Amino acid sequence: MAKAFDVTRQPGFTAVAIACFVMLYLPIVLLVAYSFNAGQSISQWEGFSFRWYVSAWDNEQIQAATIRSVVIALGASIIATSAAVLAALATTRTTPWKGQTVAFALINQPLMVPEIVTAVSLLIFFSMIKVWTGYTGLWYLVIAHSAFCIPFAYMPIRARLQGMDLSLEQAGADLYGTPVKVFRTITLPQLWPGILAGAMLAFVISLDDVVITEFVKSAGQDTLPTYMLGQLRRNITPEINAISTALLAISVLLVTAFFFMSRTRK
Amino acid sequence: MPDPISSTARTRAALLAPAMAILIFAAAGPLVIVLIYSFLTPGDYGGVVWDFSTDAWFGVLAERDFFTEELSWADAHLTVFWRSIKLSLLTALLSFIFGFPTAYFIATRPRRSRDIWMLLVMIPFWTNLLIRTFAIMELIRNEGTINTVLIAMGLVTQPVQMLYTEFSLLLGMTYVYLPLMILPIYASMERFDFKLVEAGYDLYATRWQVLRRVILPIVKPGIVAGSILVFVPCLGAYVTPRVLGGGKQLMLGNLIELQFGQLRNWPLGAALSLTLLVIVMVALIFYVRTVGTEERSHG
Numbered sequence: 001m002a003k004a005f006d007v008t009r010q011p012g013f014t015a016v017a018i019a020c021f022v023m024l025y026l027p028i029v030l031l032v033a034y035s036f037n038a039g040q041s042i043s044q045w046e047g048f049s050f051r052w053y054v055s056a057w058d059n060e061q062i063q064a065a066t067i068r069s070v071v072i073a074l075g076a077s078i079i080a081t082s083a084a085v086l087a088a089l090a091t092t093r094t095t096p097w098k099g100q101t102v103a104f105a106l107i108n109q110p111l112m113v114p115e116i117v118t119a120v121s122l123l124i125f126f127s128m129i130k131v132w133t134g135y136t137g138l139w140y141l142v143i144a145h146s147a148f149c150i151p152f153a154y155m156p157i158r159a160r161l162q163g164m165d166l167s168l169e170q171a172g173a174d175l176y177g178t179p180v181k182v183f184r185t186i187t188l189p190q191l192w193p194g195i196l197a198g199a200m201l202a203f204v205i206s207l208d209d210v211v212i213t214e215f216v217k218s219a220g221q222d223t224l225p226t227y228m229l230g231q232l233r234r235n236i237t238p239e240i241n242a243i244s245t246a247l248l249a250i251s252v253l254l255v256t257a258f259f260f261m262s263r264t265r266k
Numbered sequence: 267m268p269d270p271i272s273s274t275a276r277t278r279a280a281l282l283a284p285a286m287a288i289l290i291f292a293a294a295g296p297l298v299i300v301l302i303y304s305f306l307t308p309g310d311y312g313g314v315v316w317d318f319s320t321d322a323w324f325g326v327l328a329e330r331d332f333f334t335e336e337l338s339w340a341d342a343h344l345t346v347f348w349r350s351i352k353l354s355l356l357t358a359l360l361s362f363i364f365g366f367p368t369a370y371f372i373a374t375r376p377r378r379s380r381d382i383w384m385l386l387v388m389i390p391f392w393t394n395l396l397i398r399t400f401a402i403m404e405l406i407r408n409e410g411t412i413n414t415v416l417i418a419m420g421l422v423t424q425p426v427q428m429l430y431t432e433f434s435l436l437l438g439m440t441y442v443y444l445p446l447m448i449l450p451i452y453a454s455m456e457r458f459d460f461k462l463v464e465a466g467y468d469l470y471a472t473r474w475q476v477l478r479r480v481i482l483p484i485v486k487p488g489i490v491a492g493s494i495l496v497f498v499p500c501l502g503a504y505v506t507p508r509v510l511g512g513g514k515q516l517m518l519g520n521l522i523e524l525q526f527g528q529l530r531n532w533p534l535g536a537a538l539s540l541t542l543l544v545i546v547m548v549a550l551i552f553y554v555r556t557v558g559t560e561e562r563s564h565g
């Protein structure tokens with residue numbers, strides 16, 4: 001039957017959506033374009049060149065900051081996602097219980113408490129621990145990042161768990177499946193898209209972080225974002241555009257990879 | 267019926283333990299220390315001296331004249347408070363205005379292309395916040411793209427000052443946080459059954475009525491989540507106002523940082539942080555209440 005009347009149409013929505021996508025991409029496209037500028041300027045085009053990529057690549061500070069950023073983001077997203085899967089099971093596959101509100105409040109706390117407040121509180125707390133223990137390594141950053149990544153990992157996982165049909169799990173239990181077996185063979189396969197989404201969010205949130213890192217890091221622990229923030233105070237050259245473009249390329253590759261992974265699983 | 271996976275209290279506690287431990291250690295617990303610090307005396311080179319004092323809390327809103335000891339409103343702080351609240355509300359509103367139709371647009375695409383559209387939303391989101399802020403900065407600075415185009419077209423002779431204004435903060439924050447509005451709205455709309463909308467039209471509803479009475483109530487959790495996700499980071503925004511405000515348009519986050527940096531007044535910084543936290547909590551409670559009562563009245 002031909003549809004004469006499109007029930008999904010709302011006037012003007014498509015125009016706004018298109019405007020939205022243009023708005024999202026225009027600044028990024030320009031940023032990328034100027035990373036190939038031959039001149040010193042980030043707004044006057046002087047010809048095509050890779051010179052800023054070469055100079056960023058040879059910069060040892062940038063190399064170290066990049067590795068540090070990735071290590072922290074990997075550690076934090078793995079820890080946060082694992083913790084979030086368990087927590088999501090405990091908060092969805094259950095009847096209401098005492099203390100539930102406290103658990104929810106704790107999980108959502110990093111979303112509610114402004115980052116700068118957490119940053120300040122961690123600055124104070126970790127500087128105490130640094131004095132007591134003398135340890136000034138990367139674990140402070142990994143743990144701090146894990147904490148604020150938990151709600152981001154938790155949300156899509158929980159949403160996925162809630163959207164699932166419970167009768168399969170119950171059938172599994174009726175057939176004498178142990179809780180672990182039911183989880184592994186029934187819940188987990190359906191949960192993967194949620195876990196991937198959660199891990200993606202956690203990774204990006206960690207990689208993205210400037211504020212908490214800026215306050216928690218010890219001397220010489222710059223991540224790529226805090227290094228860039230420091231550079232913005234000085235004279236900006238397309239080198240910043242080059243780093244940005246490289247980061248952008250990594251992001252696009254990762255998102256696309258995840259995208260096709262979750263697609264084949266469906 | 268008890269659930270097969272986490273039926274007993276002990277299992278539940280064990281499942282929750284790792285997340286709770288991390289969150290208490292590196293998120294909730296340290297807040298208590300901030301509260302203690304806000305009642306101490308600032309040390310000469312940062313840090314604190316362990317002497318009880320309520321000066322920091324007075325300092326949030328009032329200042330004492332250095333010579334006459336007279337108390338007056340801390341106008342500089344009030345300006346920053348007002349700017350933070352105003353810009354955060356406006357950003358959430360703008361994000362909704364752009365984000366809702368976009369999420370709706372994506373949710374109404376054919377199933378296979380929806381993912382592609384969401385990918386297009388996710389890519390800027392995956393791009394570092396600082397990079398996006400920087401991209402906006404390049405766009406709106408005096409020698410930037412917009413001004414170059416405007417001058418070339420002969421529309422203006424002098425560059426329009428956009429950077430370091432409240433407009434630049436608003437633009438920057440909307441740009442940066444927009445995906446946080448689109449994601450949850452889309453998630454709540456993705457499984458939306460358009461048969462409900464068809465039913466609405468069968469009952470002679472207009473497009474507006476369908477939108478307001480059928481679609482909006484169902485995607486409301488997504489809108490609430492999106493607004494919270496946008497409003498809260500805006501209120502405590504630090505990077506965007508630092509880069510786009512250039513020290514001229516301070517927001518609360520920058521004011522707090524100043525106390526821990528240049529001004530070396532950790533207790534005042536702690537008190538300001540907690541004040542920011544209280545404002546956020548009040549906003550959240552207000553929000554939850556509004557949503558709660560509306561749900562009841564829809565009964």
